[in-house]
Amino acid sequence: MTEITPAQEAESAAERRDGGSxxxxxxxxxxxxxxxxxxxxxxxxxxxxxxxxxxxxxxxxxxxxxxxxxxxxxxxxxxxxxxxxxxxxxxxxxxxxxxxxxxxxxxxxxxxxxxxxxxxxxxxxxxxxxxxxxxxxxxxxxxxxxxxxxxxxxxHGPGEHAEPTIVYGAGVLGDQLLRRMQLDDDSRFRPVALLDDDRQLRNRVVRGVPVLGALSDLDDVVTRTGATQLVVAISAADHHLVKKVADAAAQAGVHVRVLPKLSKELAGHAGLADLRDLSIEDLIGRETVDTSVEDAAEYLAGKKVLVTGAGGSIGSELCRQIQRFAPAELIMLDRDETLLQEAQLETEGHGLLHTRDVVLADIRDDDALTAVFEERRPDVVYHAAALKHLPMLEQYPDEAWKTNVLGTLNVLRAAQRVDVQTFINVSTDKAANPTSALGHSKRVAEKLTAWMGTQTGRPYISVRFGNVIGSRGSMLPTFHKLIRRGQTVTVTHPDVTRYFMTIPEACHLVIQAGAIGTSGEVLILDMGEPVKILDVAERMIAMSGKDIAIKFTGLRHGEKMHEELIGAGESDARPLHPKISHASVQVLAPENLDRVEWLRRMGFEEDAFGARIDEQPTRGSRSVKDDPDA
Structure with missing residues (x-):
């Protein structure tokens, strides 16, 4: 039976009214x-x-x-x-x-x-x-x-309420988009012109709509047609082209909309309702890296897979990705029941929370974690549970120790007891040459993971990446909220830069790590050039059309001006993929962990409960050389 896609459903709206289309x-x-x-x-x-x-x-x-x-x-x-x-x-x-x-x-x-x-x-x-x-x-x-x-x-076709629209791209996607606009009675878009930079398409007429020039002619075409909307219908549009379109549209006074990802378009799952406003993610300058995750996920098929932190941004996307590879069982573990419900909705299509695919447990609770692993006996573990907000952990470093260090150790020991075949620890770029409680705690987690690999003889691997676009509590959603409310946007420093990657891209790397990584390694994705945060803030404000000020607050304690992906003394070998580095990590045995020494050597005078740490150096003495994990 042929599946009716959403696009065809939109096109056949008139059929339900008059019996034919x-x-x-x-x-x-x-x-x-x-x-x-x-x-x-x-x-x-x-x-x-x-x-x-x-x-x-x-x-x-x-x-x-x-x-x-x-x-x-x-x-x-x-x-x-x-x-x-x-x-x-x-x-x-x-x-x-x-x-x-x-x-x-x-x-x-x-x-x-x-x-x-x-x-x-x-x-x-x-x-x-x-x-x-x-x-x-x-x-x-x-x-x-x-x-x-x-x-x-x-x-059939758009009524008087539809806005005059220019479609940029006169190829196959442009043709499909015109058809949808012209057949949908409820369409908000009425195509009045096409633009294309290919000179061979000049003077072409597609479904009665003429190609009136290139993007450089946008001002003139807007004047001639009275268009208020510009839709980008170019599947290979990279961030350079999108920026060019955004700048031209701002000058011409038209609103830009873009199509979903090409994979969704080609699958027939994209209709007019999927047209969305241009977002900062389209302009961020990240070229998505193809990690060929499909070829690397054979180790998941027919296996029991457990994900810690399954309700988080990375964990929930991991669960969605893993489900594509037919595991025998997917076990989603988190301490937040509401986030678990959301993860179950996305993976199973319901949020009843009464099935064995969701497990409510805290990685700090060694006994509960051990019981879960003994009962379910997973073959593959993705450890994504962590505390991640740098300023918060600078205030409460002891919480970073309990969750990111001891919590990780609990998961590692539970995995060792049931002979987990593959273990992937999700880390962060802040673990490279760490200067913060977050970075130091994740660095220790990487070293504990490497140590456990030597004990089990199994691939115990860490994966390190930078800021994830759209993750909960990250910079871009915060900027969106401030701009929507008309509040001042705060930036730490005019020159600060960060690396960015998408959530699916990060999860592809995590999944592929289990196939190409060896025990004791940290896998690091080449994330291109770092992005200047001030440029992101200015463009987001410009896109909003609001007059919003930017305030510089200064770098917070433990923050770097420029993040690093590979630490001092780490190699940048890329033996299997040109965009994935394999760095070796020193091992750290659990018996060498010392919470007080860890806090003291990072320069904290008090722990999270206000208890003083004896013989404490000043906070400003922290440096890479004093890394307690080196």
Missing amino acids: PWRPSRRTWAAFLLLDVAVWLLVLPTAALLRFDFNAYAVEWGPLAAVGVITVVLQLVLGYLTHVYRGRHGYGTFDEVRALALLVLMVSALVTVVLLAVGVMWEVPRSLMLIAGPLALVLMLGVRYIQRIRQERR
Whole structure:
């Protein structure tokens, strides 16, 4: 059964009102076409006979020709039914129907020709009759359908409420987008012009909409057409082109909208409702790295997979990605029941929280964690649970110790007890040359993971990446909220930079780590050039159209001006993928952990409860050389 995509559903909205559309005609419509096809054959057969005898009607044997007509009509009806031509399989006027109808006419013509070869001499009917009648019949049948398609299309389309819209891109995607706009009665967009930088497409007309120039002509085209919207319909548009479009649109005074990802478009899951405003993520300057995760995820198929921190931004996306690779069981563990419900909604389609795929537990609770691992016995573990907000952990470093260090150790020991085959620890770029409680705690977690790998002989690996676009509590969502409320946007320093990557990209790297990483390694994705935070803030404010001030607050304690991905003394080997570095990590045995020394050597005078730490150096003494984890 053919799936009706959301795009087709939008296009067929009119069908539910008047019983027909260019794509899914009603049964009544197909019955009408069946009768029309019969009429076509009854018309073209005598016409073909007259052509064969140079319009000498006396030379035509009309009785036998009528018998041939009956045979032809019966074959058309029977074969048309068997091939679903008259059962609504194809929308009329589509290429699918052209192929199906051409094949049907060819089969009918061939079978009738076989009959004529057998009895043609006796019936005195020309054996070449179908060579003339077949093409004539096909042309007429297709012509009738094409006329009906045009008639139906003209009955539908955007109303007076629709905004005049320019589509940038006159290729395949532009063509599809125009079709959707023109067929949807509820469309908010009325196409008035196309733009394309390909000179070969100049003066082209697509579905009645002219190509009026290139992007550089946007100002003039807006003036001529009165357009208020600009839709980007270019699948390969990178951030450089998107920035160029955004700047041109701002100058011309039109609003920019973009299509979803190409994979969604090609799957037929993108309709007009999926058009969205241009976001800062489109302009951030990140070129997505293809990590070929599909080839690397064979180790997940048929295995029991456990994800800690499954309700978080990374954890929940990991669960969605993992489910694609048919694990025997997916176990989502988190201490937040509400986040677990959201994760279950996204992976299972319900949030009932009564099934074994969700586990409520805290990684700080060693006994509870051990019980879960002993009962469920996972084969693969993704450890994404962590505290991640740098300023908060600078205030409460002891919490970083309890969760990021001891919590990780609890997960590692539980995994060791049940002989987990693959263990991937999710780390952060702040673990490279750490200067904060967050960075130091994650650095220790990396070293503990490497140590456990030496104990188990299994691949125990860490994955390190920078800021994840759209993750909960990260910079971009915070900026969005401040701008939406009209509040001052705070930036720590005008020159501060950060690395960015998308959530799916981060999860692809985490999944691939289990296939290409070796025990004791940290895998690091090449994230391109770092992005200046001030530039991001200024562009987001410009896109909002609001007059919002930017306030510089100064770097917070423990923050770096520029983040690093690879620490001092770490290698940048890329043996398997040109964009993935493999760095070796020193091991750290649990017996060498010392909470007080860890806090003291980082320069904290008090722990999270205000208890003083003896022989404490000043906070400003912290440096890479004093890294307690080195």
